[in-house]
Amino acid sequence: MSQTVERAIRALELISESPQHPTDVAESLGVHRTTALRLLQDLCQGGLARKREDGSFAVGYRLAGLAQSALEQFDLRTIAHPHLLELGRKLRLTVHIATVEEGRVFYVDKVDPQGGVRLYSQIGKAVVLHTSGVGKVILAYMSPEERAQVLEGYSYERFTDATVTTADDFAAQLSEIRERGWAADDGEYEHFINCVAVPVRDGTGAVRTALSVTALKAQVDLARLQELLPTIRATAHTISRALGWTQ
Template identity: 35%
Template sequence: MGAMDKSPQTADGTVGKALHVLDMVAAHMRPVRFNDILTDSPYPKATLYRLLQTLTNQGMLSFDPDGGTYAPGIRLVRLAHSAWRQSSLAPLARPHLDELSSQVQETIHLAQLDRGQVLYVDKRNAATPVEMFSQAGKVGPGYCTGVGKAMMAYLNDDAREDAIRHQSYFRHTDHTLTSPDALRAELAHIRSRGVAYDREEHEVGIICIAAPILLPGGRMIGALSITTSTQHKSLRDLDQLEPMLQACANNIAGAAENWQFPS
């Protein structure tokens, strides 16, 4: 994924700026000092300090006076937990992921789409785990992952073009798609084929087959993948697992049919 967008969220005023600051703090994945945030910030020093104070006062951030560091606050954690239970596919999908994991003995990913980026909401490790980027709760690129492409392919035309515009097209490997036109062609092929592949596009040696999770009316609510290493399997081997992948995606969609997921 490319570098974080450093432009101020002026269209959304103070609320947008505050959320942008939360994103900057969370992106460090550790408690962070004011000067470290300031380095990434598009805001003047006084404005940033005021936003941090407000977020801390509201419990969205916590401040450690001994270390002089900021971290996500308890109130933010509570809101995130509530959002996870209400908006995440993970609780509904859990038994189906367990069954698929038992069947294929490979790494399973469950993902949802956020502004063209992949949010990994659950994961099952293979019997012999392989080191890779993805972890539950982590955000990854859409254009070079199987689950990302599977989800973008089944967006409506306007949403798909918006997602295409939000990609960085950074070349992670020699196989990465690096232009909007190449991605559009790939997404059209995915719609005709019904599954997507990661052909070592994000990480060297990591491949997957992915399927969208579609409600009966065709609305896409997530994606599912079976991921492995080229040392263990080939893409042709993964094709043999497609029926089990599709069955699991259909089972999750059936469980989610009456659940009100956000658009």
């Protein structure tokens, strides 16, 4: 990948998170302010960015339209979305579905409960593998060779007191997850949030996707989420069947 393209991608990632001034982008990219400004101006000309009145740059309307069109091309999201809506309506909790691509796990779709608490998670954003329920499920069902490749050089950063921070402890956790068929995030990324996740199979029976239900601990604790596992698994099974799994 050329340096210019790499910088443009990184700049788009930065302004998609929050509006950025040229000096902020320059610092993140490790370039001079004039270089960052020229890059942002080029993105504006293409409709991928826009300049705000305060001089900062934000995502352009063309990029938002392209993102929406791109989402519609994901067969998984198209197939799964009605089932996520139904599960979210039934449980009145946040529902995610995530899949693995090139060794990273991304949220493909998300449904928030109507009138409920909206959790900060984004479609298209990569998850933290060693804390997220969906990441753990997908890793647990990988072959040892593929898992080793994905986790090569991985840093087990501590986010809360509950975070697993060693490769050995994480490997033991993944083994347990595969045996019991579900994973949890028990306040491991944010201490006040927990979730449970289950595998979704594709037409070959492989697990490249996971379904999760997430809640504030003060609202629904992990014990209650575990009681919901039969309902969550039923939805995962329905999605798996829609993806071509026949068993």
